[in-house]
Structure formats: structure tokens, C-alpha cells
Amino acid sequence: MDLDYNIEGGDFTHAGEASSHLKKILKSLNLDSALIRRTVVAMYEAEVNVVAHAWSGTIHVNIQPDHIQIAVRDSGPGITDVELAMQKGYSTASAAVREMGFGAGMGLPNIKENSDFMDITSEPGNGTILKIVNRIKP
Amino acid sequence: MTEENYFHHALYVDTVQCNGCVHCVRVCPTEAIRVKKGFAVIDANKCVDCGNCYRVCPVKAIKVEQDDLTAIFNYPVRVALIPSVFIGRFAQDIKTETIYGALLKLGFTYVFEVEHGVSTVAEGIRSYIAANPQVRPLISSYCPAVVRLIQVRYPSLADHIIRVKPPVDVSAIYCRKFFEDQGCDPEQTGIFYITPCAAKIAAFKSPVGESKSPLSGVINLDFLYNKVLAIIYQDRKNLTAEFQSPPASAIKWSLTRGEVSCSTVRALAVDGMHEISDILEKIEEGQIKGIDFLEMKACQEGCAGGILTAGNTFLTVANMERRASMKSHTCSCEVSPLHYYQSFLSGLISLSPVEPRSGLKLDQDVEKAMAKLESLRKIELLLPGIDCSACGAPTCHALAEDLVQDKGNISQCPYMDLLSLNRGQISGAEALDHAENVWTGRIKD
Numbered sequence: 001m002d003l004d005y006n007i008e009g010g011d012f013t014h015a016g017e018a019s020s021h022l023k024k025i026l027k028s029l030n031l032d033s034a035l036i037r038r039t040v041v042a043m044y045e046a047e048v049n050v051v052a053h054a055w056s057g058t059i060h061v062n063i064q065p066d067h068i069q070i071a072v073r074d075s076g077p078g079i080t081d082v083e084l085a086m087q088k089g090y091s092t093a094s095a096a097v098r099e100m101g102f103g104a105g106m107g108l109p110n111i112k113e114n115s116d117f118m119d120i121t122s123e124p125g126n127g128t129i130l131k132i133v134n135r136i137k138p
Numbered sequence: 139m140t141e142e143n144y145f146h147h148a149l150y151v152d153t154v155q156c157n158g159c160v161h162c163v164r165v166c167p168t169e170a171i172r173v174k175k176g177f178a179v180i181d182a183n184k185c186v187d188c189g190n191c192y193r194v195c196p197v198k199a200i201k202v203e204q205d206d207l208t209a210i211f212n213y214p215v216r217v218a219l220i221p222s223v224f225i226g227r228f229a230q231d232i233k234t235e236t237i238y239g240a241l242l243k244l245g246f247t248y249v250f251e252v253e254h255g256v257s258t259v260a261e262g263i264r265s266y267i268a269a270n271p272q273v274r275p276l277i278s279s280y281c282p283a284v285v286r287l288i289q290v291r292y293p294s295l296a297d298h299i300i301r302v303k304p305p306v307d308v309s310a311i312y313c314r315k316f317f318e319d320q321g322c323d324p325e326q327t328g329i330f331y332i333t334p335c336a337a338k339i340a341a342f343k344s345p346v347g348e349s350k351s352p353l354s355g356v357i358n359l360d361f362l363y364n365k366v367l368a369i370i371y372q373d374r375k376n377l378t379a380e381f382q383s384p385p386a387s388a389i390k391w392s393l394t395r396g397e398v399s400c401s402t403v404r405a406l407a408v409d410g411m412h413e414i415s416d417i418l419e420k421i422e423e424g425q426i427k428g429i430d431f432l433e434m435k436a437c438q439e440g441c442a443g444g445i446l447t448a449g450n451t452f453l454t455v456a457n458m459e460r461r462a463s464m465k466s467h468t469c470s471c472e473v474s475p476l477h478y479y480q481s482f483l484s485g486l487i488s489l490s491p492v493e494p495r496s497g498l499k500l501d502q503d504v505e506k507a508m509a510k511l512e513s514l515r516k517i518e519l520l521l522p523g524i525d526c527s528a529c530g531a532p533t534c535h536a537l538a539e540d541l542v543q544d545k546g547n548i549s550q551c552p553y554m555d556l557l558s559l560n561r562g563q564i565s566g567a568e569a570l571d572h573a574e575n576v577w578t579g580r581i582k583d
Contacts, residue, residue, distance in 0.1 A: 030499030033294035
């Protein structure tokens, strides 16, 4: 099953709606509640990353009987040093974003913590592609 | 016990009164109600006894199951365990001692306020929060409708519920022990809770996190209010009794922010099923950070807004606030009745883990659920999407959910039926029959 979402950069008010929708879908599939939670938390963080850093983005979710794959593609400034961005507390968020309670530098580490597989490819000046896979245990 | 018949409910539909309108269907926070053959039908696996249906029913067809007042006479010792909202329900010119006196006259042998148990519970919550730093936010177990909502709709948050019994249980355990120490057989002590809501009746009949409720019965607050008021009207001058009010902060425990105001951690209070659902969604998604303790009450303004508190919610709140402020100006050297039982009670206030239940699954099996979800999404595209509830389900999405689970028929939708009629797939008579599957007998007449 495939689900597609569009994310608008800068729209913090509606950040989280895509993950909220995915959550309803996953609940209807009777998946383990801990798996749902991990997946949705990871997706929410990814959603906020697009809203906070990029101009726009899309999320494609593919659900298979044994795994959930989430691909987040954005057009934005990209990440110059992925390894640095993965460190807890490291953030490039602007002061304005931090004032709204975001940008604590926990986004990517939190995604990693809540996913079984995570991969980032980024082209500075162009955009970022984030892939997350969570396994569905029988 | 299997999950299918685990829940006991205090709300039921009176099929004589019910006219099959969809007011209740549309306000149910768990989409548990459908209109079938002219009557509202409540799905026992989804209902959380919040009482939203009871509030909106225009013909009073939603009833609350309750114990008869005569049940108290099965016990030689008859304790009325009253919540402070019960006192708050009465006009300010009626004195507390008069209300106590009227309860004794009705046949109770002892009157005790639930909120005497608050300090024990508050202490229990404080230690629980300190002992479980890895789970945040922790959610109060006070409101049984909230506990059940979490079980059914937010099962991943079941372990966020604070495993400390609510004040009513603590006070009931105290009363039983107190009379036992006075030489009364615990089996002969009847402890009756006067309830402001249906959820607490359901919690008594099938407790969550306890094997057995410490109560002997539950009595409808609105019913008893009327009984007491009638006695007061007849015999006001002669009614009096000794009483001890709970501490000021405890009196307000059942109101919104009552628990939070006794808390020293980062806390948030939310009331109303809609707002509660919104916050629980956000917690599940990891959107809410920096909150240690969450107080949630299904009714607006807390138990003052309970469906059986009746009357005007804000008048009740004002009465309770006035009583609390008067109490706070009196001598604070009073000793709580529970004082000498603290160590006994603190060993008994723990709840067992709250079991998650899954009220949202389309199928037990993931692959079957996926197939059902695929067809659900196709059906949704066919339906008009105006959520009119004429099919007896709250929304087009809910009808689609019913269809993929074989709990409904697409002909319930009047628009789909009109299309079939126009295409010549069904006759006019068949269309009327279909309509009657939802609206029995009122169309052809």
C-alpha cells in the first residue's frame, strides 16, 4: 500500500498532520503499538525537519506485510555534514525556529532511535532524501 | 476473559424511547454507535462510557444502569461515599450539615466524603512520578472514561497511566477497614459511591487494573440529589449531622486543574473528550515534550460537568470553590480521618498495569487488514463524503470501515441507493426496504 503526502516549508501549524494520518492507517492494520509509535515519532521528526529547514517536500510511505518504508524528499539547502547532523544537540535551526520550541538538535538522532534502518543522502544547495524502514514482526 | 466481552457498560439504549435520530452517533468520540432498524446500537468493544451520547439525546433514550437505593438495606452498616461535587450541586443556602442529615434520614448510617482520600492519592502520584522517570508524560488514572479511551484508541499509551488508585477507591478501602476495626464484619459493611458519571459505574462493574472494586454499589448522583432535596424541603429544620469537610485543595480535586494544582512537577490539565483525544494523538506522535504529569477529565470542568451531576456546571464549580475557600480560612490543625491508616493504605493504593486493547483494527491479521484497508480506500472514493450520518454511521469513512468488516451494506447510503435506482439496478420498493434497514417503519407510513 502506498501513501503520499506534501509538506510545505515553514508551516509549523500543520506539521504533524502527515504522521497523524499514517498513525490512523497503521492502527487500523492492528500492528504492534510500540512499532506504530516508533514509526510515527520518526516520521513526525522527519516532517518537522522539512518544515523547519526546507522549502517544500514530499513523503512517500510504502506498507508491506513485513515492513514499512518511508521516503522523505525535500527541496532545501541540504545537509553539508551528515555525520555532524546526526550528533545529539547539533542544530542549524534559526533563532526563530528555536523560539517555536523546535530545533533542539534531536531530530535526526531521534529518527535513528525510532527506526530499524535509516539512510540520508544530501546534496547541499539542492535537497535531502531520507529513507526509514521499520520491520513488522510476525 | 476474552477481549470481546471484557467491558461492562453503564450506558444502554432504551428502544422504546429511541427514535433512531443520529445525535448520539455523531458525538461519540470512539464512533461506537450506529443506527440500525430504527434504534441506536452501542458497540460494547468501543464504548468508553463517557456519556456524550447521554448529553445530546433529545428523547432521553440513553439510560444509565444503576443500583436501586433499596440495595443499601442489605447491609447493617450503610456508608454513603459522596464526592464533593454532590455537596456542590446544592444551592448555597443549604448547609452541608443539612445534606449530611438528609442522607442519614434516607437510611445511610454513615456519610463520608471521597476527597478525604486525596492526600493519600496525591502522595502516591508524587512517588510514582519520581520512581518512573523513563515514562513521560504520566497520565492520571482519575477519570475512568479516559483510562478506557486510552485502552481502546491509544493502546501505546497504556503504560503512561499512573498506577495509583483514584480517591474513591482509597476512601472505600479506608471505610471498610475503619468499620472492621470497630468490630463490624467487612461483608456486612455496604459502601455505596454516589457517582457523578456513568464511567464510574462501569469502572465499578468491570474494574481496570483491579480484580475487584472495593465498593458495594454505585448510586446515581442525580437520583439521590432529588431524594435528598425532597427531604430537605419537608424537614429542613430538623436535619443536621456532624461532619468533617476534606481539606480545601482536596475539595477541588475532581474539578479541572484540581490535580494539577496539587502538583509540583511540570503538569498539564485537559478536559472534554475532544481536547483529550487531540492531546493523546500528539503524545503518541512525540509532539509534546516537557510535561511530567497529565490530568485528564472527560467532562468539561471535571466532575462538576458529569452527566449525573446535572444542574448548571458552573454553579456547581462556584459552590465548590466557595466551600474550599471557606475551608482554607478555618483552623488547619484538623487531623484527616485517614491519618492513622496511612501506612495501611499506602500498601494498597497500587493498580495493576492497564491492559491495552485495540478498538481500531480492521482485522486481527495484518495481511487481511491491509486488503481491507485497500478496499476501504476505494469505497471511500465512491461515497459522497458529506458525513450526513443518514446511513446510521457517523461519517462516510465509518460506513466504509463497517462495509469492509461486513458490518454494513452500501445500500445504507441513500445517495448510493439513489444512484442504483437511477441506473435501474434496484426498484423503488427495494430502495424503500433499504432505507427501512436504517429507519424502521417511519418512511412508508
